[in-house]
Amino acid sequence: MSGFWSWFIITLVVLNIAGCAWLLWWTAKRRPGDPAPEQTSHYWDGDITEYNKPLPKWWINLFWLTIIFAIGYLAWYPGLGNFAGYGGWTSAGQHDADVAAAEARMAPVFARFQGRSIDDLANEPDAVALGRSVFGNFCATCHGSDARGARGFPNLADGSWNWGGTPDQILTSILDGREGVMAPMGAVLGSEQAITEAVVYTQSLSGRRVDPQLAAAGRSRFMVCAACHGVDGTGNPALGAPDLTDGVWTYGGDFDSIRHSIVHGRHGQMPAHGPIIGETRARLVGAYLWSLGQDTPARE
Known part of the structure; x- marks a missing residue:
């Protein structure tokens, strides 16, 4: 002041x-x-x-x-x-003291889960239940109480992972956060016809019924996208580039939504939760999410 x-x-x-x-x-x-x-x-x-x-x-x-x-x-x-x-x-000092006291009370509860791998914790019902509780407190605002996300927020229960679905990759996403950027490609493609062809070809990658002539023309247009999404459209977890063949769409898979993504790009950010919940809680959340994604087919 x-x-x-x-x-x-x-x-x-x-x-x-x-x-x-x-x-x-x-x-x-x-x-x-x-x-x-x-x-x-x-x-x-x-x-x-x-x-x-x-x-x-x-x-x-x-x-x-x-x-x-x-x-x-x-x-x-x-x-x-x-x-x-x-x-x-100070209110900040009072808050920190209350948090420290709560952490001291909860330390014995989390102690037995410390340092264990996500896939190991996923086999323990108590760990999964505790992870679901932590998820509800810190993650449900964006991803929903059932972890199925919403428009612009990934579904974490369908087995499809933009940044990779191994236990270590999931833990890294939770601890350090992620930032996904889809560059606007409207100016690169040039014309409205080229954009339409690229959209239709993108839809065809997930097995949708589309105009075959537009899809065939869009294949060459898609080459400007292949650097991130791969020639076959299966994505690149190292870049967070989504797999376009699995029918899972964070921002919607209809023509207008895909067109908007191509023309204007997208920018999504998952904040780092390591400083907020700590590593043990992050592992428990990861175990909960890992349990949701096992043997779950990707949804259209």
Whole structure:
């Protein structure tokens, strides 16, 4: 926070406290020259008039105690601009302390899974169940509670892996994250006809029924894509280039979706979760995903 805004907040807080104290002092008792109750001409319910019901002393003292408490609170805890308070408390420090305490409580639960391979953990029901729980907390926002993803977020339960589906590759994806970039190829292909042919040929790679003449013409167009996806379209896990023959489409396999991918490109990023959940939890999540992908055919 800049010095200006720090002093602005300090001034605002001090003025508010001082204003409350002044208002309490000013209204706590009658002043010389105040009219008598019967002289105000303000009556309610017949016999209730102004100035005849002053606040009890204990009530006024409670207001003063509230002001004193507020001053003490602002001295001990942060609340006056950049002043950190004499107590040294911060929300970040409290968060870190709570996390450390929770980690200490959970350490025995995760200890027996530490360092074990994903495929080994996948054979243990307790590990898979724990991995599903961790997945639900940290991964379901993007990939869905059932790990089947959504448009733009890969299905992790179908056995199709853009970056490779070995235990080590899955663990690397979770720990370090991935960034997939599909370059826009509209300008490279040049014409709308060429783009259409490339789209139709791409659809044909997964066995779809398409116009055979457009698909045949698109084969040569596809050569600009072969550097990443391979001549046969089966992809390249080292680059995260998807297999275009398995019928699995992260952004949709209809004509318009594929056309958009080719013309405008795509950019997807999987954030690194190693710093967030640690290696043992990452292994458990990997075991859960590995168990989902076994003997599961790729879906159209």
